[in-house]
Amino acid sequence: MGAANDITAPPPISSALEGWAVMSAKVGSLSPMDDLPSLLMPYQIEAIQLSDQHQLFVSEKSRRTGLTYAFGADAVLTAAPAQGGQDFFYIAYNKDMTREFIGYCADFLQAFDQLATEPKEFLHNDGSDEGINAFRIDLPSGHKIVALSSKPRSLRGMQGKVLIDEAAFHDQFSDLLDAAMALTMWGGRVVVISTHNGADNAYNELIEDIRSGKREGVVQRVTLKDALRQGLYQRICLRTREPWSPEAEAKWEASLRKRYGTAAEQELDVVPSRGSGIYLARATIEQAMSHELPVIRLACPDGFERHGEEYRTSWIKEFLETEVAPYLADFDPNRPTYFGQDFARNGDVSPVVFGQRDESMRRVARFLLEMRNVPFKDQEMILNWIISRVPMFACGKMDARGNGSALAEAMQQEWGFDRVEAVQTSEKTYLAFMPKLRSAIEDQMLLIPWDEGVMDDLRMIKLVRGIPMIPDRGKVSKADGDSGKRHGDDAIALMHFVAASDEDIGPIEFFSAGQRSTHLASGPVSTRGFGSAGARAGFVR
Incomplete structure (x- = not known):
């Protein structure tokens, strides 16, 4: 992800926010109060900060969470400095939105006591005969804030920071984004914010590409619940001069959701429509x-x-x-080894995947070990035994929820906190890691065992409220040699394995006692013991 350019990036947002508690009284038409909150809420400030730290920033958001308003402030902070400032371009899909944004900017200029020309409508020269209607504010710094219509050619010859608002509703979003990304070559930044407009929309595809690692950038997710936790309704009460209470907030939310009806999931919960259900098709996994x-x-x-x-x-x-x-003898002694693990003590499977990348950079799960009813200390002994024998151990990610935290900590102490990550699986980690797993499977950049239990676990991944995760349920496995319940454990271990293989950590300088190497660079090959009945049946006395 691109880092902020020290020359072209605006000054830190924190310094500009110091006086915002007082300024909110002006902008919000409120009487100044000693306990008046800062003008922007935490998720709005986070959005501005992330947009300055990354050349492509995307925010998938609930309706009316005020991100456009927040970027009105950012536009002023970006264009006002004579040194280090730059032009700011706002692009919407209709004229009313551009006029509203320019109004926000004018309010912030007044609040910041910044001199500037009055907002004016003009005909922007985009190289065509007819030109493009636009709004513009010129600042004494020599920079400008321009609100344009949704046409890719509108950015022709421009340089600065670009905000594409409600991107999912732009007719030519892909072309517009391509045009905007050209500005990043000389230090510009591209901001994309929108509510969802279906799972098959180009905007949602952009988000999935970023989360899977196919495209450079960063994604922020702001649901209505997120905004409420950070004070959205309290801010609404300040503006409407209504008293706030938890009961009033709950009633307001319930009423809002009732008005949206079946569209509430997409409009308020950031779940693209038709985006629930199966995450990985069986044929794709096979x-x-x-x-x-x-x-x-x-x-x-x-x-x-x-x-x-x-x-x-x-x-x-x-x-x-x-x-x-x-199977340790089948590892390539000249390639780093990674592992991913999901912990269980009783009931569920406690799997660990060990593997490497091959000559084509494809991840190969050399073997998957499923443990059932194995005591804590013995799981630790097993992991240490294997890690000490695989070639060039580089990195592992372990489930650290509940009792798994003790095992993860023991492995960190043994092999290094920089090599073994204790992962507290949550919605954020699912959003960060699951798209990478799906991308690796769909692009055939991950080779895994042919096994009914592995298939069952991967098929348990569902989109729940737009988040790929394992729902809280179990089932009886059909896997050969395994009659216990499954809970998607292999899917979590594979997710952690893929994520570990993406870490840029050099291997420990020791090699295993393995005598031969088997490469799986161009498809299945015959290797001793792979898929044998003894391996599938396990070791039960």
């Missing part, structure tokens, strides 16, 4: 699967944890040397 890659299953007998440590260690070690060690 294309990423190989019969040559193993799933190794270990199920400890009931009461295993009651045995002494010496017995348990001997039992586990025999399993590792018999069922796991043969």
Whole structure:
């Protein structure tokens, strides 16, 4: 992601916000009060800051959360400085929106005590015969704020910061974005904000491309709930001079949702319509699967944890040397190794995926180990045993929710906090990591074992309120050698494996005792033991 250019970026937003509590009285037509909140809410300030830190910033938002208003302030902060300032261009899909934005800018100029020309409508020369109607404010700095119509040619020859508002409703959004991105070559910034307009819209495709890593940029998500938690309704009460209370806020939200009806999910909860349901099709997953890659299953007998440590260690070690060690020889000794894990102690599977990238940069899950009913300490012993034997261990990501935090911390202490990340899985991590997993599977840049349990777990990923995640449910697996319930655990382990393989961390300088290397660069190959009945059945005494 592009970093802010020190020469062209405006000054830090924090310095410009110092006097905003007083200025909000002017802009909001309120009497000054000692306890008056800052003019912008946290998510509005965050949006401005992120837009200065990244050359492409996208905000998917609920209706009427005030981001356009906030960027009116940003437009003034961007264009006002004589040194380090730049022009600001606002693009909307209709004239009323451009006129409204210019009005916001005029209000902020007055609040900031900045001199400028009165907003004026003019005919912008875009190289065509007819030109484009636009609004403009000229500042003493020599920079300008211009509000243009939604035509890609309107940015011809321009330089500065561009805001595309309600992008999902622009007829030529893709072409407009391409034109805007040309401004980033010389230090410009591109801001895209919008509510959703369907899952198949070019705006939603842009968001998915950024989240999957296909495109450089950063995405902010602001639902109505997010805005309310950060004071949206309290701000509305300040403007309307109505008393605020939690009860009044709840009643207001309920009424708003009732007015939106079935459109509330898209308009208020930031869930693109037709965007719920299956996240990965079965046929797509099958294309990423190989019969040559193993799933190794270990199920400890009931009461295993009651045995002494010496017995348990001997039992586990025999399993590792018999069922796991043969596959360690199939790792490429000259390539870094990564792992992803999802923790469970009882009931669910506790899987860990170890793999590498091949010559084509495709991720290959060399093996997937599923553990059931394995005591905490023995899971730690298993991970240490494997990591100490794989070649060039570089990075791993582990589930650190609940009891998993103890195992993740132990591995961090053993192998380094910079190499092992303890992941607190949440909606944010799902949004950050799941699109990368889907992209790797759809683009056939991830090779995984051909296994019914793995298939079941990946098929459990659903879009819930626009977020790809595992719903809270379990099912009986059809996987060979595994009769327990599944909860999408392999999907989480694979998600963490893909994310770990994207980390730029050099490998530890030691090599495994493996004697040979098998590459899977151009499709399935025959390798000793891959997919064997013994590997699938696991090790159960």
